[in-house]
Amino acid sequence: MDGLADLLSLLDYAAVAVFGASGALAAARRKHDIVTFSFFAAVTGVGGGTLRDLLIGAPVFWVARPAYLGVCVAAAGAVWIFGWGRGRERVLTWLDAVGMAAYAVVGALKAVSLGAPPLSAIVMGVLTATFGGIIRDVLAEEPSVLLRRELYVTAALAGASGFVLLQLLGAPLMAAGLAGFALAFAVRAGAILFGWSLPAFPGRAPPN
Numbered sequence: 001m002d003g004l005a006d007l008l009s010l011l012d013y014a015a016v017a018v019f020g021a022s023g024a025l026a027a028a029r030r031k032h033d034i035v036t037f038s039f040f041a042a043v044t045g046v047g048g049g050t051l052r053d054l055l056i057g058a059p060v061f062w063v064a065r066p067a068y069l070g071v072c073v074a075a076a077g078a079v080w081i082f083g084w085g086r087g088r089e090r091v092l093t094w095l096d097a098v099g100m101a102a103y104a105v106v107g108a109l110k111a112v113s114l115g116a117p118p119l120s121a122i123v124m125g126v127l128t129a130t131f132g133g134i135i136r137d138v139l140a141e142e143p144s145v146l147l148r149r150e151l152y153v154t155a156a157l158a159g160a161s162g163f164v165l166l167q168l169l170g171a172p173l174m175a176a177g178l179a180g181f182a183l184a185f186a187v188r189a190g191a192i193l194f195g196w197s198l199p200a201f202p203g204r205a206p207p208n
Contacts, residue, residue, distance in 0.1 A: 011102040012049075016068050018099035019132050020045035020075035022092060026140035027076075034080050040139060041076035042069055047132035052107050052124045056114055093192060096133075100152070101184035103129040104159035105177050118164050125160025126153065129184075151191035154198060159184025 023044025027037045046062045046069070053060045062068040107128025111121035130145060130153050137144045145152045163180025167173070190196040 012106050013068070013071055015099035015103045015106065016045040016049075017071045017075050018092075018095045019048075019103075019136075020072035021079055022096050022133070023072075023136045024076040024079035025089065025092060026136050026142065028079055028083075029142075030140060034076070037076040037080050038073050040136060041072040041079075043139065044132040044136040045072040045075070047135045048103060048107065048128040048130060049132075051131045052110065052128045055127070056111055056116055056120075056124060058110070058114055097155075097185055097188040097192065100129045100133075100156055100188060101159050101181045104156040104184045105163050105180040108160040108163050108180070109173075109177065112164065112167060118168060121164050122157070122160045125163070126156045129156035129160070149197040149200070151187055151196050151198065155184045155187035155191065158187045 020041035023040035023042070024037045026044075027040040032040070049061050052058075104125045106125075108121045108125030110128075111124035112118075116124060133145050133152075136142075159180045161180075162183040163176050166176035166179055171179070187196070
């Protein structure tokens with residue numbers, strides 16, 4: 001069990017680092033200063049987990065463990081020092097997919113561990129995986145992940161749902177977590193590689 005806890009903690013820090021880097025990248029596109037880089041990184045990195053903890057009545061995770069903020073600042077510093085070309089941005093897209101998939105499971109797992117009902121745990125997984133990116137896009141004045149046709153929120157929903165469902169069926173925690181992660185990542189990878197998206201509403205847009 002200690003090994004599983006260590007693995008989940010590692011995934012948690014890795015997801016925060018990846019999301020923090022994506023926040024810093026948004027600041028880089030706008031050519032902001034290093035302080036704004038760090039702010040974007042912190043808000044993006046811990047935003048989803050903060051909302052989750054507030055909603056389920058748990059202590060906000062980074063308040064007692066400020067190392068999470070240190071990870072965000074380090075990610076911002078890495079983007080500031082090394083820059084970010086088109087090739088590195090492509091790498092970050094895939095790292096973001098990994099972070100989203102990990103956070104979908106970690107968020108749902110924390111909610112389950114605190115006694116949240118299955119549906120609520122799924123929602124917590126989705127919020128943990130996506131809310132930081134939503135805040136990042138709003139601050140950077142970029143199109144929100146909620147408005148993009150490619151699958152992102154849906155991928156987090158698939159991963160969190162798969163994990164919770166397998167838990168209800170009695171699957172071992174590690175197996176359920178890996179399956180949920182793999183499902184979320186596979187859906188997001190399909191969106192990146194093949195442009196997967198859900199059908200759009202068939203009605204006509206209202207006149208301007």
